[in-house]
Amino acid sequence: MKTLDVYKKLNLLREFLFPLNCAACGRTLLNEAEAWIGLCGECAESFPAGREKCCSVCGRPLISEMDVCMNCRKGDGNMYDSMTLLYPYIGREQRILKAYKFGKHRALARFFSEKLLSALTQDRMRGGKVLTEVPWAPVPPRAGKLKTAGWDQVELIAVTLEKLHRVPVLRCLKRLASKTQKELGKSERITNLKGRITCTGGAPEEVIVFDDVFTTGSTMNVCAGALKSAGAKKVHGICLFYS
Ligand SMILES: [Zn+2]
Numbered sequence: 488m489k490t491l492d493v494y495k496k497l498n499l500l501r502e503f504l505f506p507l508n509c510a511a512c513g514r515t516l517l518n519e520a521e522a523w524i525g526l527c528g529e530c531a532e533s534f535p536a537g538r539e540k541c542c543s544v545c546g547r548p549l550i551s552e553m554d555v556c557m558n559c560r561k562g563d564g565n566m567y568d569s570m571t572l573l574y575p576y577i578g579r580e581q582r583i584l585k586a587y588k589f590g591k592h593r594a595l596a597r598f599f600s601e602k603l604l605s606a607l608t609q610d611r612m613r614g615g616k617v618l619t620e621v622p623w624a625p626v627p628p629r630a631g632k633l634k635t636a637g638w639d640q641v642e643l644i645a646v647t648l649e650k651l652h653r654v655p656v657l658r659c660l661k662r663l664a665s666k667t668q669k670e671l672g673k674s675e676r677i678t679n680l681k682g683r684i685t686c687t688g689g690a691p692e693e694v695i696v697f698d699d700v701f702t703t704g705s706t707m708n709v710c711a712g713a714l715k716s717a718g719a720k721k722v723h724g725i726c727l728f729y730s
């Protein structure tokens with residue numbers, strides 16, 4: 488823990504010397520706690536910890552009193568068993584994700600991992616195992632992403648979950664290049680064709696797949712499909728933002 492305190496102090500010093508300011512409002516970051524997450528106290532608090540009632544299938548906020556939203560009631564079967572979505576991808580939310588992905592606000596990985604954890608704790612895994620026992624699997628980056636961007640924003644959240652929160656992270660999902668198609672077995676070929684994501688080395692019985700942005704849900708479905716064909720019985724999904 489001592490090392491962490493030193494690291495926090497150095498991080499504040501870095502913020503004083505090369506200020507990045509609050510990723511949401513641009514205000515000067517004043518103390519260790521603010522510099523640690525890349526947001527001023529006011530902005531950090533304005534991201535609610537508690538969430539409205541959400542669809543138990545796709546995770547989007549509900550308008551009616553029912554447990555399942557209109558879309559899901561129509562029944563486009565999803566491969567995942569539950570989905571937790573945190574914030575709509577608009578205005579300020581867009582700004583902080585862009586500051587994280589394209590700016591230098593890497594400190595936001597700490598804020599994001601805290602939010603993911605508290606949202607999932609709140610959802611209580613919908614009757615599943617205790618949170619700490621279920622491994623988290625990051626959605627793998629697109630082919631060529633690491634080469635062009637030099638880093639992967641989801642992987643940094645994975646590292647933060649692992650190191651700061653001792654969450655078991657399983658990097659079993661791999662994105663395949665289509666040229667490797669002929670080297671694969673039949674079932675892998677199908678996965679490869681679907682979304683070029685496969686699960687390597689066997690899947691755990693229950694797993695939480697996480698990503699930064701949820702749009703159509705197709706990536707989550709492909710990941711859940713890959714995990715289930717590798718033996719997973721329950722796949723939960725969680726994403727920071729949804730559009
Ligand atoms: Zn702020």
Ligand SMILES: [Zn+2]
Pocket residue numbers: 542543544545546547555556557558559560
């Ligand atoms: Zn739904």
